Amino acid sequence: MGGKIAIQTTxxxxxxxGNEVIKDCSMCIREGTIYGFLGANGAGKTTMFKLLTGLLTPDFGDVEILGENMLQYRDKMLSQIGSLIEAPTFYEHLSAYKNLEIHSEYMGVEGFGVDKALKMVGLSDTQEKASSKFSLGMRQRLGIARAIIHKPKILIxxxxxxxxxxxxxxxxxxxFLSLAKEYGITILLSSHILSEIEHVADKIGVIVNGTIVCETDLAPIKAEHKNSLEDYFFTIMSGGNSYDKTYEIRT
Known part of the structure; x- marks a missing residue:
């Protein structure tokens, strides 16, 4: 798959x-693609996301975002990244609009704007309702709106x-498909619902016990394993070695 590299870890x-959560973990994601990140609970997905966004500092290794070293240029690169990691938190007494307005002012860029961001996630009709009254699903939508409002180049x-x-x-x-195809936004996402990864991802990475053991384009796997894609993923995530190495791509 062509295109420049958006995210690369080495x-x-x-x-x-003393507990090594991430070990010898390398990842490569190209611009404008959707990368599905798979792994069992506790495998290291959230820790990796925090390393990529500068919330954590690695003990060893490098993180490059859009060709820049994340550790050296963290403040500069954060303006290019939108993220939703763990449960989103908001100003609970304020509406969705006000929460996004404050975040937009903080980011200092117009991006999509508050009205469009709310429309994109289906929250246009929340009006003055306090975010404390939102359901879990509504809070998740608002978290996604906040992640995309500044029209980032990378979405985690x-x-x-x-x-x-x-x-x-x-x-x-x-x-997600629209953001990647229409706006060229690179998306890295995790999900425990494998069918959703199948629907949107161009490429997948599978992390087992803190190490990415497989990184591959999704299309050939879907073509070969039409009826047993779930079994294929479970074999890898459980640490098995019965998957076909011809699918593994390290770039």
Whole structure:
């Protein structure tokens, strides 16, 4: 797959209290693509996302965002990144509009603007309703709106469809595809719902016990494993080695 590299990590390592959570972890994501990040609970997905966004500092290895070293140029690069990592928090007494307005002013760029961002996630009709009154799905939508409002070049989403009903899941799926295809936004997302990754991803990475063990284009896997794609993923995520190495792509 062509295009410049948007995100690249090289041999990342991160430990907490002597426990190595991320080890020898390398990842490569090209601009304008959607990368599905798969792994069991506790495999290291959220820690990787925090390393990519500068919320954590690696013990070893490098993170490059749009060709720049994230550690050296963190403040500059954060304006190019939108993220939703873990449960979003808001000014609970304020409306969705006011929350996004404050965030937009903080980012200092017009981007999509508050009205369009709310429309894109289906929250245009919330009016003056305080975010404290939002359902889990509505809060998730608002978190996504906040992540995209400044029209970032890179979008990093940790379980973005958490709490959404089937209609909401479908709407966010269509949004992610639109952001990548129409606006050229590079999207890195994780989901425990494998079918959603199948619907949107161009490429997947599978992390097992803190190491990315497989990184591959999704199309050939879907063509070969029409009826057993779930089994294919589970084999890799459980640490098995029965997957076909011809699919593995390291770029």
């Amino acid at each position: 041999r990342l390592a991160k430990s907490f209290g 989403l940790d379980e973005p469809i958490n709490g959404l009903d089937p209609m909401g899941i479908r709407a966010m799926r269509e949004l």
